[in-house]
Amino acid sequence: MSEPGLYVHIPFCSAICPYCDFAVVTDTTANRRERYTKSLLRELETRQGPAVYDTLYFGGGTPSLLEPDGLGAILSAAQLTSGARVFLEANPEDVDDDAVAGWKELGVDTLTLGIQSFQDKVLDLLGRRHSADASRRALEVAKAASFDTVSIDLIFGWPGQRLSDWQRELEDAVALEPDHVSCYQLTIHAKTMFGRRKREGRLVELDDTMQGELFRESHHVLGAAGYNGYEVSSFARGPEHRSRHNEKYWNHTPYLGVGPSAHAFDGRRSRSWNVRSFFAWEKHLDRDESPVEGREVLGDEDLLLEVLMLRFRTREGVDFETLETRFGVDLLETNRELVSRLSDEGLVEIEGRRLSPTIDGLAVADSLASAFELQLPHDRCQHPSL
The missing domain is CATH 3.20.20.70 (Aldolase class I)
Known part of the structure; x- marks a missing residue:
């Protein structure tokens, strides 16, 4: 990473x-x-x-x-x-x-x-x-x-x-x-x-x-x-x-954002964001208070869906081998019918265990990700990076 x-x-x-x-x-x-x-x-x-x-x-x-x-x-x-x-x-x-x-x-x-x-x-x-x-x-x-x-x-x-x-x-x-x-x-x-x-x-x-x-x-x-x-x-x-x-951002690498409305991600499953208001942000810091307004911890299914959405925004696409190692599920095997249909529609190309969006696929990247059946086992997300 x-x-x-x-x-x-x-x-x-x-x-x-x-x-x-x-x-x-x-x-x-x-x-x-x-x-x-x-x-x-x-x-x-x-x-x-x-x-x-x-x-x-x-x-x-x-x-x-x-x-x-x-x-x-x-x-x-x-x-x-x-x-x-x-x-x-x-x-x-x-x-x-x-x-x-x-x-x-x-x-x-x-x-x-x-x-x-x-x-x-x-x-x-x-x-x-x-x-x-x-x-x-x-x-x-x-x-x-x-x-x-x-x-x-x-x-x-x-x-x-x-x-x-x-x-x-x-x-x-x-x-x-x-x-x-x-x-x-x-x-x-x-x-x-x-x-x-x-x-x-x-x-x-x-x-x-x-x-x-x-x-x-x-x-x-x-x-x-x-x-x-x-x-x-x-x-x-x-x-x-x-x-x-x-x-x-697209690879789920950790990042820190500072300033009003800036976001941060720990590279695993935790995200936080600062207050949006310039003046509220400044007031927090003047008082030696944290400007962080909210935090969320993504569950396995939400995390996997986010990974798919981010990776389908890139021409490199999704490496199913890496996803199986990280999440404990073979999405290619459990979604073979979907993958075949997406390929027939000209939205994706498959090479080995990597699925890459075509230009037409990039145009509907979010819907590609949401079409997948996830079927995650419990507590299997082990790795912080793709």
């Missing part, structure tokens, strides 16, 4: 996007950022324990709004292995030569740009504060800085989107040659501005059929351009550009 990963939530945003359901705040004053950094350092001090981390991911929010001194203080406090990989999310409007030089000096290996679209009309719809030209400039500046990996995020599935719109986005991305691309389907959350517009009848979600077409087009276009779709939303030009941090 690899070393655990560390996620650091930076909640600051200059404005809240209409689709955003993350724990964010728009108070980005220097005093607020300084107080937040001190609170994060207190949480790290009390929660790291003896663990040593080989990835650190600054997510948000907008981590690029935190000044280098703050990022550096967090990096110094984190218990990282030699050669640990550092990830930073940045918005295009924050990217210039000085900024990328500062991030490089801090040891950032992977820079992820929240581009979302190369079309101004889409950026306006999504409430983004940068232009399509700024997206392109930011990517060029980031590439020139020679990070190990430069990744971009794109969003598909916005209301009224056509297949030709998405093809144009993908072609623009390929032409600019990032090392990694993440393609996320727009989800309408009830408590967001988009959610309110939907309830009021002012926004109509794209139908499932078109969403499926856009998803498949992502894999076809990027795959043809040499980007391996190694996970539902993730595409890398080579194995060295895969997200080593995110793979921990």
Whole structure:
């Protein structure tokens, strides 16, 4: 099992996007950022324990709004292995030569740009504060800085989107040659501005059929351009550009999350999460109290179902030999009829005792997992990792 990963939530945003359901705040004053950094350092001090981390991911929010001194203080406090990989999310409007030089000096290996679209009309719809030209400039500046990996995020599935719109986005991305691309389907959350517009009848979600077409087009276009779709939303030009941090989530590797709403998993069956409210989180730490709001211990069946759901999100899929060792059940034998049907439907491919989803299978990954009959013996989950 690899070393655990560390996620650091930076909640600051200059404005809240209409689709955003993350724990964010728009108070980005220097005093607020300084107080937040001190609170994060207190949480790290009390929660790291003896663990040593080989990835650190600054997510948000907008981590690029935190000044280098703050990022550096967090990096110094984190218990990282030699050669640990550092990830930073940045918005295009924050990217210039000085900024990328500062991030490089801090040891950032992977820079992820929240581009979302190369079309101004889409950026306006999504409430983004940068232009399509700024997206392109930011990517060029980031590439020139020679990070190990430069990744971009794109969003598909916005209301009224056509297949030709998405093809144009993908072609623009390929032409600019990032090392990694993440393609996320727009989800309408009830408590967001988009959610309110939907309830009021002012926004109509794209139908499932078109969403499926856009998803498949992502894999076809990027795959043809040499980007391996190694996970539902993730595409890398080579194995060295895969997200080593995110793979921990899909492999059930332990991770610690600090900051408002951040989650942690012990690699076995215990998960915890922090309070979502920025101010409640800060108040707990000011009082030397734990910011952890809740914990759960997964039973064997829930744990196995979660493993299946996570693994069916990846092109590598499920290794039944490993599952039998860990859970004491031969899912391939007890689900042969199901596996045969899924194969006939073109949703999975089987090689030996490994079952891998096709592109069509990735599109319905969660339903693949829930279709399996688990039939677990009691108290058989023995191993902490896949």
